[in-house]
Amino acid sequence: MTRLSRRELLLTFLGPLVAAGCRSGRAPALPFEGTVAGADDGLGHRLRQAAGPEPARSSRAEVVVVGGGLAGLSAAWRLSRAGLEDYRVLELGAAPGGTSVGGTGPVTAFPWGAHYLPCPQPHARAVELLAEELGAARRGSDGRLVFDEAQLCRAPQERVFVGDRWYEGLYPRAGATARDREELELFQAEVRRLCALRDARGRRAFAVPMAHGSDDADLTALDRISMAEWLETRGLRGERIRWFVEYGCRDDYGLGLADTSAWAALHYHASRTDDGGPDDLLTWPEGNARIVAHLARRAGPRLATGALVTSVRPLARGAEVVVAPAGGGPAERITAGQVVLAVPRTVAARLLPHPRLQAEARAFEAGAWLVANLGLRRRPRSRGFPEAWDNVLHGSRSLGYVVATHQVDRHGGPPGATVWTWYLSLTARDAGEAHRWLLGLSWREAAELVVADLRRAHPDIEQCIERLDVWRWGHAMIRPRPGFVFGPLRRGAAEPLGDVHFAHTDLSGLPLAEEAQWHGIRAAEEILARRRVRTDSLL
Amino acid sequence: MTSPSPPAARPAAARTTALFTAVLLVSTCGLVYELAAGALASYVLGDSVTQFSLVIGLYLSAMGLGAWLSRWIDGQLARRFVDLELAVALVGGFSAPLLFLTFGRVAHFRPVLFALVVLVGTLVGLEIPLFLRILRQRLEFKELVAKVLSVDYLGALVGSLLFPLLLVPRLGLVRTSLAIGLVNALVGLWTTWLLAEEIRGLPWVRARCGAVVVLLLLGLAGADRLTSLGEEALFSDPIIYSRQSAYQRIVVTAGRGSFQLFLDGNLQFSSLDEYRYHEALVHPAFAAAGRREEVLVLGGGDGLAVREVLRHPEVRRVTLVDIDPAMTALAVDVPMVRQLNGGALLDPRVQVVNEDAMAWLAALPPGRRFDVVVVDFPDPNTFSVGKLYTTRFYRLLHDHLAPEGAAAIQSTSPLLARTSFWCIATTLERAGLFVRPYHAAVPSFGEWGFSLVRRVPFAVPSGLLPGLRYLSDAVLPGLFEFGPDLSRVPAEVNRLDNQILVHYYEAEWRRLE
Incomplete structure (x- = not known):
């Protein structure tokens, strides 16, 4: 890649509005430090060249789970609940969690990826159970869950920066015309209709987990068109409604309107409530790393991190996994009754080079994300509505920032210190190109992007930053382009290959914590069924 | 070729008029310093008659001292006069900012104040005698004395009118003193032209004048760090203390025989009628509680609620939790506030904790319970304060209230913010507490509301502490009507995840603006 100029960089990553505000020429040195990290750097890519040394030792386990993200950890959690304790979880990263990892600092913990869990609807039993185990909910006298007020996302939840100040909520109401408001009303009415819609079998049109939702042909047909087309057919053409809907696509899927399946885009808005109202969310300073820590505690010493799996081979009965320490060292061959491959499909196809998996891998596309954590010594200036949990900049391609200390009354720093987690999903149509851009980005360039983006809303942001760390996610989340979710390749991808089972959120085509959990539990329950362990399904 | 000609000798009469104008300005300035010191003393130390008399007396006698000292000044009179003006400009000009900065930071404010008064008075006392001696050659003695003294007294009149009508309301005390200092410095500079031929080393003298002018201008620019002009305009009385703490802007204003505390621009109390508010906040809960030994005060860093608490002889321990150390320091270090709270925070029974009340309560061991809890937070006008009015907070309060205990919660005005008031009661009920709302008239605030709560159903309490100024058993039942x-x-329940109270409150107060 040829080096982009500063202006081109801003234009490429953040769009014309942010680039327009950029000072020309080389910027002075940034008055803070930081590091760049990323799950894809080095380790992951070693898989591609891994010839695999001959394993020096062998061992056995009833079940081996490859991948210590939410899907793999949920599979382990489900096995433990059923009394199957002879399993191992092998995670490549230094810490478990996949895209739900978090970090810690002197002021507060903070997320590096997924950072909230919407309150489950009663049909999502496993998510309810998880919420109870986390101490985030308890069963009320009427049998419904009561969520802990301290862990529900506090008000104000969202604000949006438009023009020169912040406003409450996500939709940019300031300066909206009558036609803009009418379009918003039309869209919301449609969302309300879809929220209330039940199919002939009484299922929601859209549900989380998606397996609980309807698969009626008139609904799944929405997967064949893009969200841009869907808006067009309803005459919703205004910049504001398109921005508002696209924000959801970028936020959940890393895609623009024209590239997002209409089914997936509507799922985001219409899957969680009965009335289309705002979601109730559970969130923590470290984001979903809270969930990871809980599940990792349950797995205990059976979870190994820094474990580089180089191959998975189905046997006539059972399967064989070769694993080596990521830092180098002798490999180990583990023979297991069953294996759960809880990794993205593209990785699964490399570990187990089966033609079916390789064909699927070509259809599964993950988007690239840039995440920055800004340690602030004090809050910068800010006009208009006060700081919310989620702070979004209208007119920027970034997703804005969330505030790690939003949920806490006391933290480790001086008053006013906090950590902001800033997100950018690269919505370029060509995922490979986006990936190359991202990996070509230096710390300084990434930091300049973040500062340029925030400076519009906070002119003195640079002086407030103590440090700024960056995480480059090369393959962060599955992208539900039109035709993917209800296409044949995605729908067949969860089928086991012999004694190798599959779990990962991309098997749903939607990058959601609940889907990861659902597939983990599903894979574990498939195994329990094969082993004739009698247990009620949690799905 | 023409060489720069020396300034044409002004007509003698015009020059004399100019010199008398200078006298007028100088005497105006002198009086303003005196008034500023007197005002500050009476604001800060209270008891305005004594303080004012003391400052005026000291100032006048210091002027006498100055006049007496003038006899040792000889030769180079014009130049010495310019230097004197510069000294007055610096010492007088920076006197109010200096007092402003020391007030609340030093234990003994009075000596600093009186030393400054004496110093400024002495310098000002030197002015007229020197002037008389400078003009001695120009006028006959009887005419000289008549004119100089009459202009001097006229200047006093001008000063006494400008100070209360224009200077303090427009500029505040700090800027007034700096601006007047600037006038002195400019008079000094002007004198270098009026008496140019009598001054040796003129450029050097003028450079000094310039330096003092620049210093004072810098002071004026820096005054914004103490109080902004916009802030001065916000309050009806002069600001005598203002600090930006990590959490809020703390401002004390004073005037008309009382002083007021503002947090982020919102009135917290006026010394005139705060006793009505604090008696109503504290004593009904004491009357309702079964025991009165362990007391918790949340918010209320000014120490006034603690003062009322300590009137009860059974009290063994008081824990005051206020997030802002600057507030509890104000209650101890600022004489006028400490006087008002009777040094409550220095009482050995009182323990001060500077912590977020929600975090502190949440971290408390489950068995730690209080007989009486007084909740005195600012009104819920921001999300960070609004959280202290949620079910989450009131459940914590419930859990740490003794079974026989009682708590009182300041609940904003039921008249001006009616839905907000009843939202607080509704939220307390949802947290499992039994609530009896009541209200009291506090002239500075208007009709003010409170919520009395217990963990068991209860009747309107009686048996108040005798000897209160506002409350008695006879008037108490009326407060609950x-x-x-x-x-x-009807109002919704205020929760952390909706903060509906902040929205109610904002809507209700906006309606009044």
Whole structure:
């Protein structure tokens, strides 16, 4: 890649509005430090060249789970609940969690990826159970869950920066015309209709987990068109409604309107409530790393991190996994009754080079994300509505920032210190190109992007930053382009290959914590069924 | 070729008029310093008659001292006069900012104040005698004395009118003193032209004048760090203390025989009628509680609620939790506030904790319970304060209230913010507490509301501490009656995840603006 100029960089990553505000020429040195990290750097890519040394030792386990993200950890959690304790979880990263990892600092913990869990609807039993185990909910006298007020996302939840100040909520109401408001009303009415819609079998049109939702042909047909087309057919053409809907696509899927399946885009808005109202969310300073820590505690010493799996081979009965320490060292061959491959499909196809998996891998596309954590010594200036949990900049391609200390009354720093987690999903149509851009980005360039983006809303942001760390996610989340979710390749991808089972959120085509959990539990329950362990399904 | 000609000798009469104008300005300035010191002393130390008399007396006698000292000044009179003006400009000009900065930071404010008064008075006392001696050659003695003294007294009149009518209301005390200092410095500079031929080393003298002018201008620019002009305009009385703490802007204003505390621009109390508010906040809960030994005060860093608490002889321990160390320091270090709270925070029974009340309560061991809890937070006008009015907070309060205990919660005005008031009662009920709302008239605030709560159903309490100024057993039951314009209205429960109270409150107060 040829080096982009500063202006081109801003234009490429953040769009014309942010680039327009950029000072020309080389910027002075940034008055803070930081590091760049990323799950894809080095380790992951070693898989591609891994010839695999001959394993020096062998061992056995009833079940081996490859991948210590939410899907793999949920599979382990489900096995433990059923009394199957002879399993191992092998995670490549230094810490478990996949895209739900978090970090810690002197002021507060903070997320590096997924950072909230919407309150489950009663049909999502496993998510309810998880919420109870986390101490985030308890069963009320009427049998419904009561969520802990301290862990529900506090008000104000969202604000949006438009023009020169912040406003409450996500939709940019300031300066909206009558036609803009009418379009918003039309869209919301449609969302309300879809929220209330039940199919002939009484299922929601859209549900989380998606397996609980309807698969009626008139609904799944929405997967064949893009969200841009869907808006067009309803005459919703205004910049504001398109921005508002696209924000959801970028936020959940890393895609623009024209590239997002209409089914997936509507799922985001219409899957969680009965009335289309705002979601109730559970969130923590470290984001979903809270969930990871809980599940990792349950797995205990059976979870190994820094474990580089180089191959998975189905046997006539059972399967064989070769694993080596990521830092180098002798490999180990583990023979297991069953294996759960809880990794993205593209990785699964490399570990187990089966033609079916390789064909699927070509259809599964993950988007690239840039995440920055800004340690602030004090809050910068800010006009208009006060700081919310989620702070979004209208007119920027970034997703804005969330505030790690939003949920806490006391933290480790001086008053006013906090950590902001800033997100950018690269919505370029060509995922490979986006990936190359991202990996070509230096710390300084990434930091300049973040500062340029925030400076519009906070002119003195640079002086407030103590440090700024960056995480480059090369393959962060599955992208539900039109035709993917209800296409044949995605729908067949969860089928086991012999004694190798599959779990990962991309098997749903939607990058959601609940889907990861659902597939983990599903894979574990498939195994329990094969082993004739009698247990009620949690799905 | 023409060489720069020396300034044409002004007509003698015009020059004399100019010199008398200078006298007028100088005497105006002198009086303003005196008034500023007197005002500050009476604001800060209270008891305005004594303080004012003391400052005026000291100032005048210091002027006498100055006049007496003038006899040792000889030769180079014009130049010495310019230097004197510069000294007055610096010492007088920076006197109010200096007092402003020391007030609340030093234990003994009075000596600093009086030393400054004496110093400024002495310098000002030197002015007229020197002037008389400078003009001695120009006028006959009787005419000289008549004119100089009459202009001097006229200047006093000008000063006494400008100070209360223009300077303090427009500029505040700090800027007034700096601006007047600037006038002195400019008079000094002007004198270098008026008496140019009598001054040796003129450029050097003028450079010094310039330096002092620049210093004072810098002071004026820096005054914004103490109080902004906009802030001065916000309050009806002069600001005598203002600090930006990590959490809020703390401002004390004073005037008309009382002083007021503002947090982020919102009145917290006026020394005139705060006793009505604090008696109403504290004593009904004490009357309702079964025991009165362990007391918790949340918010209320000014120490005034603690003062009322300590009137009860059974109290063994008081824990005051206020997030802002600057507030509890104000209650101890600022004489006028400490006087008002009777040094409550220095009482050995009182323990001060500077912590977020929600975090502190949440971290408390489950068995730690209080007999009486007084909740005195600012009104819920921001999300960070609004959280202290949620079910989450009141459940913590419930859990740490003794079974026989009682708590009182300041609940904003049921008249001006009726839905907000009843929202607080509704939220307390949802947290499992039994609530008896009541209200009291506090002239500075208007009709003010409170919520008395216990963990068990209870009747309107009686048996108040005798000897209160406002409350008695006879008037107490009336406080629990709500007329038609105050009676209950439906309101949602305030939760951390909706903070509906902040929205109610903002809507209700915006309506009044």
